[in-house]
Amino acid sequence: MARMTMIEAIQNALDISMGRDERVVVFGEDVGYFGGVFRCTAGLQKKYGRSRCFDTPISELGIVGAAIGMAAYGLKPCVEIQFADYVYPAYDQIVSEAARLRYRSAGGFTCPLVVRMPAGGGIYGGQTHSQSPEALFTHVAGLKVVVPSTPADAKGLLTAAIEDPDPVIFLEPKRIYNGPFDGHHDRPIVPWKKHEGGEVDENYYKTPLGKAAIRRQGEGLTVLAYGTMVHVAMAAVEEAGIDAEVIDLRTLVPLDTKTIMESVRKTGRCVIVHEATQTSGFGAELAAQVQAECFYHLEAPIMRVAGWDTPYPHSQEWDYFPGPARIIRALNAVMEA
Template sequence: MIDDAPVGLADAPARNINMIEAINDALDIMLSHDPTVVIMGEDVGYFGGVFRATAGLQEKHGKNRVFDTPISECGIIGAAVGMGAYGLRPVPEIQFADYIYPGIDQLISEAARLRYRSAGEYIAPMTVRSPFGGGIFGGQTHSQSPESLFTHVAGLKTVIPSTPYDAKGLLIAAIEDNDPVIFFEPKRIYNGPFSGYYDKPVEPWKNHADSRVPEGYYSIPLGKARTVREGDALTVLTYGTMVHVSEAVCREKGVDAEIIDLRTLVPLDIAAIEASVEKTGRCLIVHEATRTSGFGAELSALVTERCFYHLEAPVERVTGFDTPYPHSLEWAYFPGPVRIGEAIDSILKA
């Protein structure tokens, strides 16, 4: 942990920034304070990343700390595993989550198992950053949500922020963690949250409460969910972009829902989930990834196993469809106000 952490975040100077700026700030802070941190990936150096998340970092910290790599996801992640075992804290960027598949063997067979297979002699303290989900009409090669593939792997941690405040604090915590972390960034909300309607303008982060980000160092513990809003009618379990869509739907429908932003899928804040569902007696799960074997299936099983006698209605899920991500029909694929609203009505009538 960095020694000059502010005593109280409430008293720390703060500014309104978007998620991209918050991520850049977190990376800058860790590069400045920890000489073992290095950033690597395609176009992350001179160009500053395709979404500009690493803009200016190579110029400030040098080409040995922030450097470009060949177009080889397997090579990027494999090299990061070796760097971590050697004593560095690499932060490799995979340009889009859709490109991470060539590196899955390195993540599963090497990074996730290194601590165990070496009896603790070696670790892989690496944080794999990657934009994921829809938002740019990128179709099936730039829009996938593969988080459930990684939550299944023992030894990997999976983090998905939904606000600039969380993005900075969670990324710092992930980089400091001694285990490999998959850090998925919802690109649809890089520049601001939105209601879920295609024809409504995006709300800029500067007008959003969670864009108020303290300057300097702070971290948010992995495995701690956030209660976005309290309520008694039902619990909504969600993460990433869907936090804002769910909140907008509940607000427009006037539903007294309690919305839980999971923030980290592994480790999962099971205690927060149980407490909320036991209070409301109803549960809706919302995520963008495909339905079958999506993380919502695991959440549904956990809620049913642990809160069965408190449930007053079946657990429901609103998700993406079991199809390749469409290009022109992105907004039909994306869980939106209509499908979420219908699920809420169904749960409340049960």
């Protein structure tokens, strides 16, 4: 075991995957010589050469379009979109081509493609470097969507995503890139400064897609979260002193409904936390599924704690994020209902 930040764990996953399979190629803006703006691809070009790790023009549509062709041909491209906010020019390629390739070809072609994207706020990036667009992808049949919350999961889930035969959207919460993140704080640890990180196995391993992790056992209430909000929810639960079970979804599609429903049936209460705006956010889908499957077990209404329904408010970034205080209010309301 070694101590790694999420950045280092992602780099390690890419390194091991490229070493194990020569079909794995990595490309995107500044990922080659420079090693990526967050350094997730540092050293890969030097080790594997310019044909397997290379820079591209500033064209997200071109990056993803080329990757889809490579995937159909038999390669395993893992491309980086520099910020999730930049993915929109490539959205048509992802939705109309990558997600549908297996179905429209009746299984004749697959698209083993991974699109990595730093997502979410917390680095003072403003409106065009801070969005959380996961719901736009969970709605698209044919895509898998992953959001890790720890360095160990980032490595294991990315390895599994690269080996998956179908397209995977891999959203990396940049607020915890250089963690560990303490959810009690109103501000992150300096996001561009390296910290101790978490324990990660240096050897090859993968974490199965579609399996949630129970981060805290509890009997009184179920909290569903993913990415950065797992840490914030944990801090809120500890501060509130509530016997809550905290579930880290890890994979939004496929969703581990078994773990979720077993927990809610046990606790009878559910609070959902995510950073993205509330209306039509992924929490709405979670609430609908929990209500449908656990209606007769619920002791209180399901509550969501999420970002505001506004364009990303740079000047009020830390009020926009669900913090421990907002989550505690929801926890208490559900427990008292």
